[in-house]
Amino acid sequence: MSDNVILEVQNVTKRFGGLVAVNDVSFKLHNVEILGLIGSNGAGKTTLFNMIAGAYPPTEGKIIFKGREIQGMRSDNVCHLGIGRTYQICQPFGAMTVRHNVMVGAFSRYKKRSEAAEKANEVLEKVGLYYRADALGSELTLPELKRMEVARALATEPEVLLLDEVIAGLNPTEVDIFVDLIREVKEREKLTIIIIEHVMRAIMNLSDRIVVLNQGIKISEGLPAEVAADPLVIESYLGGGQ
Amino acid sequence: MKTLKKFIPMAILIVVGLFVPTVLKSQFYMQSAIYVVIYMYWASSWNILGGYTGLFALGNGVYIGVGAYVTAVLFVYCGITPWIGMIIAGLVAGLLSVLIGYPVFKLKGMYYSLASIALMSVFELIFNNEMEIFGVYTGGPNGLRFPVTGRALDMQLSSKTSYYYLVLALLVIVLLFSDYIQNSKTGFYFRSIRANQDAAASLGVNVLKYKLTAHFISAFFTAVGGAVYVTTFLYVNAKQVFGMDLSFSMVLFCILGGANTLWGPVIGALLMVPIQQALRVAAGVELAALSSLIYGLALCLVMLFMPDGLLGAIKKLIAKRKTATVAPLAAAVTDAGQGGAEDE
Structure with missing residues (x-):
């Protein structure tokens, strides 16, 4: 054990x-x-x-x-070692799109923009938020924000x-x-x-x-x-x- | 197609920029054009720090001064041409910004802004009051004069028009660089720090490292501008380069045009520098205060009604129009300036 x-x-x-x-x-x-x-x-x-x-x-x-x-x-x-987190009070990057929010997380594993974008799309698909990928972080509803928090953390793998x-x-x-x-x-x-x-x-x-x-x-x-x-x-x- | 579309504004800038001297015949107007373009350049340099990264430095003029003095000293005493001197000056300013940034980034918000003003004031006092700095004669209030050689090799160009093309080239370089940064990992990290640095850190962003990076880049470009600026006068003194005027102007033009956007600083300077100059000419010496008053009033109005700057207001207007027809696309349009969609 x-x-x-x-x-x-x-x-x-x-x-x-x-x-x-x-x-x-x-x-x-x-x-x-x-x-x-x-x-x-x-x-x-x-x-x-x-x-x-x-x-x-x-x-x-x-x-x-x-x-x-x-x-x-x-x-x-700690993030690079492999521990991801979400916040109790959602902390979106309001002026950035949902995809770009998630890409910030993905950049911790992927250097190139196209790879980070691909990873972000994949994660957004997974948490069921892909349909909002081009919305701004500040435009999301609470359930959507929570999904984005999870997506961002997941993008750091x-x-x-x-x-x-x-x-x-x-x-x-x-x-x-x-x-x-x-x-x-x-x-x-x-x-x-x-x-x-x-x-x-x-x-x-x-x-x-x-x-x-x-x-x-x-x-x-x-x-x-x-x-x-x-x-x-x-x-x-x-x-x-x- | 998308990349092509992105370069249209850049193409317009270059084409219009190249034709300006054929329209403006007098030396006075050419000098004004140089001012407009160099302010576009400085506002764009500040944008990398204050716009993208959200570090509201109010004393970035200090790097104009450092760039100017380093270039002047290298030319006057070592005979190093300003073409090389400006790069060295940029690196020195960048290094200084990192040394200063390290302790200053422990301060947040207003305190950071105040510290940046204090730094500039200290430099102004030193350069204005000391005749020698580290044993090098810098002339105190008398300033330092460049020996006239008249050689293009020493960046002593034959006409205002040539200087104008030089600053235009600098502007294009800083804009291309800004665009590149904005769309790279570094740019994403800058914007995440601006939005929420704790959340950014938890997503793997080394906040201090990227703040210092933004500082370095911004200081480097600002200083190179300072080097060229004083070379056009063949003279540098502390009041001219370390004054509040330059520092505040670059911030104001950037915000008025639209901080955190590529073209905001360009639009801001394009509108405000001519207005400032025209008011100064119209009001004359007796009514100098009046021109400042009108200028201040204009600033207040823009800030009140267009908090995201002119470009922000225009984008909002376009987004509103589109919402009426195709609602879900509005968000994408609003963000079009930040790199567009990525549906691979």
Whole structure:
């Protein structure tokens, strides 16, 4: 099992001044699995993503990707190593077309414009956004923006993909479509995914395993059914049934 | 077909540009034409930094000054022709911009702009007050005069028309280069940094490296322009090249015409330089303030009603027209200036 580990978070802590956002969190990510990361607002989920993706270094602890310590590495280098991410609040390049947005990601693997364009078209096709390829980033609807976020990250050809609330804010029909999309992409690309999500139906459905954070501390880890039955999780996150 | 279409504006510029001297007979008008073209050139150089990459430098005139002084010193003391001197000057300015950019890029937005003004002011003070810099006599407020040789080999051309063709050639070069950059990986990275540098970094863009690249390119071209500019006068002094005027003008013309577009800076300078000159002539010395007032008012109006510049406003108008007939194509049209579709 252990040689199957692609990413390992070891005793990671992040302090912002007096606030401990992430407190001594450890977990392992296995090759080609979907790990759900859940917890209430302020639990430290996005902070954890930011540290893995290199937005800022952890205060303590190690992050190991394919046997290499990557904590504190610059985010563009992390991207080149093979970790892609999306943002909770979509960050489109508004004045650029959707295709050009995705090409920025593709340029991390392809030097030539024509190759990057080809890659972008391919990825847009995959996430079902090709019909909007010539629209400006600023013209997209929320579901389209979320697709573009995924497309841009996929264009960097990651091995590990960090999805930060790509489903939140979508209507139930779109949620189902997106769940299928994520699963499909994972299978086809042999991707390993960590997904932060509040939509329980989606996360329970998608995840192979789930890690639960509460106020920066990991309070549970296991199969979706196990986690959902964990009294600690029910009390702190899913809501205690008095 | 697509590439052919792209070169039509360039062809028009070159053809019209070549014919201008046959229409403008007087020396005064020829000098004005030189101003127009060199401002087009500087605004285009600034566009690479301020337009594409979104780094709002307000003191880029510093590179005009560095380019001018390096060229002058090399010619006056080492006898190196400005034809070579301008390239060395460009490289020196580029290097300076990288050295300065490195710490300055820790500053964001307004602070970055202020730092760039401060840098220029420091250079102006030094060059205006010190008679010697690093042991080389630069003349302080008296400036530095080029020895007259009258040889084309020393970039001392026989007529205004020749100088005009020289700056026109520079303009064409910077535009071709801008177009090339805009459509390359580097250009995509510039625009992604402009839009959102954190998102760009997460997609593999080395933000600092590309900011410094933009700085270097912009400084290089700006300095080469400065070298040619002072060679037309055979004289350089600090007030002339380090003043706020040049720095602000290149930014204003670029924004007025349409920053982040290839032709915006050209259109901006084409309209504003003649207006500026005409107002100056019309108002005379007594009413000099009036010309500035009218000029300022015109600026405010354009900024208010055309926030994307003249070219942006025209594009929007075309897009609106098209929306009425074929809605989905509007977006493609709006973006036509940035390289068109890529349906391979």
